[in-house]
Amino acid sequence: MSFIYLLMILMLAIFLGFELIRKVPATLHTPLMSGANAVSGITLIGAIAYSGNENLLLAQILGSVSVFLATINVVGGYMVTDRMLAMFKSK
């Protein structure tokens, strides 16, 4: 049953995503992609639990590397998107 419940969330999120992103103008498509990079770093919150568990060394190493990589995405993605968006100026 929990699988169906997760599937429901997935389905709603995809439709919501389509509706929102269709409204993003072409001029902002590059910041949209780098912003998406940052959001996909959300994997971080899944990896934290493994990185903090000392019971299994291999899982801890995998989790920690994952935390490291996902943080690059989060910090790098948001910062570079901000840098770009700051340049979009009106007349």
Next chain:
Amino acid sequence: MLNTELIINAVYVLSAALFILGLKLLSHPSTARRGNKLSAIGMLVAICVTLSDQNILAYEWIIVAIVAGSAVGAFIAKKVQLTEMPEMVSLLNGVGGLASLLVALAMLETDTAIDSYLAVIVLLAIAIGGITFSGSVVAWAKLSGKVAKLISSGSTVFSGQAFVNAFIVIAIFVLGALVVIYPQTANSTVYVYSFVALCIILGVMLVIPIGGADMPVVISLLNSYSGLAACAAGMALNNNLLIVAGALVGASGIILTSVMCKAMNRSLINVLFSGFQTVKTTEIKIEGEVKPLAADDAYYVLEAAQSVVVIPGYGMAVAQAQHSMKELQVLLEENGAEVVYGIHPVAGRMPGHMNVLLAEADVPYELLLEMDEVNARMTNFDVAIVIGANDVVNPAAREIEGSPIYGMPIINADLAKNVFILKRGMASGFAGIENPLFFKDNARMIFGDAKDTINTIIRQFAD
């Protein structure tokens, strides 16, 4: 439900709302920056609350990993040149894919009594993550041209490639089935890591046959995959926020992919497998002759012009001509002319590439018009200046039925009263097709480096 778990999930709802609001504000350049900040706050809140998870026994490794990742991320974000954004996005796509792959592996290592439904989803996360990772690394290599000897920026095809790919896909399915059916046998580790290796190889095989001109599609698609990998990891970990955020990223990439495909009048399948088709050489003779023009003479036409449209392409990025162009734009405006920019969806190496470069040069976003807008009034422009663009202004798409790009929507630069084409030489574009625009009566070629040419015209204005 434990108390902390309840709090964590409640905060995740807030984070999801902030991500969605952030995307909504991205619908206009004036609110976009605020949207990005909201999204970042959502992420920060989610990370902080996750740290209170009761399964965490020690914080040393987490802190080291987060600090190191932040340092690397901040360094890249500060140092990257905006012309290199396609490379950066490509690399981040790959990093995201790898992160999801590793989480899924960590889950397999921890959870030995995994049931088959969960095993399928974990393998799915590994497969998407692996393909995203290696595919993005190849795309990055093609874009940066750093490993040109190893991976050509064009398409790489060897005989029997389709056969090899089919074999890899079958092997992936067989290994996946073995992992699901025999999760606890001694061999299962071997199966899992072979599965990982094959998915990584598949990612390489899928991207090497795709040529440089199709990179906007590939980057968009891999962007989508990096989200879907996070989504699959979320399904496995039973984490709502991972699913919502991953789905938003997945949807974004899919929309951009379809925008790019439409702008090239091709299907996704056609783009992904185009390297396998034999190139058709069209034997169409173009009548007329190329008329070169000196930059000095271009000045007299521009000086008299009332309205000018600038059509940039990847060549503008290569020549770094956007700053000079902005200078020329100001001079033209002071001279009483209207200047706008016409931007084709696939100009450059990624969606929106030209817009970012022009924004960097302080060109106001109101002047950046989309293809349809600029085409509607093309016949009224006195001068169209084409800077380093080729295929996106090729009238063969409209006129020559046998042409490989026939039917592709283009910016109709040839319909303007005068067309100046700033170009290094007569080489054809990525599509490798002759461009009849160069032979039109109203077209003049200004050969040389685009930046030098524009600077020459600027000097004429100053005198």
